Amino acid sequence: MIPHKPRVVLLATTLLLTGCGTGAVATPGDKPAAAVRTATAPPRPTAAATPLPRELPGLGPQTLARVPAHTWQAVVVTGHGKDSARSDVVLYERTGTGWKAGERWPAHNALRGWTDHHSAGDLRSPVGVFTLSDAGGLRPDPGTRLPYDHGQGFTATGTGFEGEPLAGSFDYVVAIDYNRRPGTTPLDWTRPLGAGRGGGIWFHVDHGGPTQGCVSLSLEHMRTLLRTLDPARHPVVVMGDAASLAR
Template identity: 65%
Template structure:
């Protein structure tokens, strides 16, 4: 072996040893391995969804009165008096939608009720309007059917005369009526005088055309609003009237 070849071998060995000592074909350090195994960090975070919406309850009607609503009812005329002794009220028609809950669809309309206000223990002749939740099943009147989906009985016996409690004429008050299912047999004309609770508990409580004064026990609306109510009510939605003074309805 020549001196030149031997010297080359020695220099190559020294160079390789130095390279290996500094990490020739090196493995990743523990810190680098740990860093590389972590998921990438992003600035984005999960987006919160929209606030959950709950169906709206029937406005002005508290838990106790709402519990009296039939499960299938999707229409409610809410008639609210300011106090237990008031004979003026306001009426709003609501409908219930699956996701939204109760929404006003007509009104508010001015209304009259019994001369002496409201009672939860109505008796014949007491001049109070009964408080509660009552179905609206049947309609009728002296005038022809304005297009209601309720059973409608046109009959001349709905004629009325005389004067009301303030001396106002009563003529035309029964041109349109909707029977309130208080102490009556549903599915019959409003003129039917059958009283399941007895004669002493009164009856013939209707929604009828307003005569510009308080009633004996009925609720009255203007003729225009009576026509609007009659054409809006749908028996498939099991309509009811919810009526009484504000504080009682809110319980």
């Protein structure tokens, strides 16, 4: 979670908010050269292309029901365990024949893992399906189609849970639309569910340790994510531990 004043991020000692057979020539015995024959192996059958999954892999019926029918981009964050601070991220693109998976990226999530009912300061990331509508960062826009807020308000200072420096964590961010108002800067402090339900849940640059609620990726992967997300494809994030997502 991020303690916040309008367009200013204040961090001290913690992070965010409380993937041939050619023929052989044989010359038998005393036969003249005219008797030499060339045998060519029959062509090998071409392997059929593996069909794309019709549904997002690893998701159960309850989770799938929450993915909007008009969504054509889904970032699936799968936690290693209910109480684990590590997860894997895969960006899926819907095609006319199914969902195509991108590379698998390592990530961090909140220190204490995941929860179905996130509250401010619980040090758990919220389980759910959320839209992705806004981005920003301390660095200039890398070429995203999302609205991008560039400014000093994304300065991060202090250290994380393992003593790692937080500087650069907010060089690039994508706001996760949990308890926030879509269509505003990630720094907007509006909390539709109330302050007690937390907020300021972002994708941001990984600093080498757990977060307070966000999902963090390497700088390179954040840049790729920003350049790939397209509002016209109605992107969402599907996030949680594997068991929760399989429901």
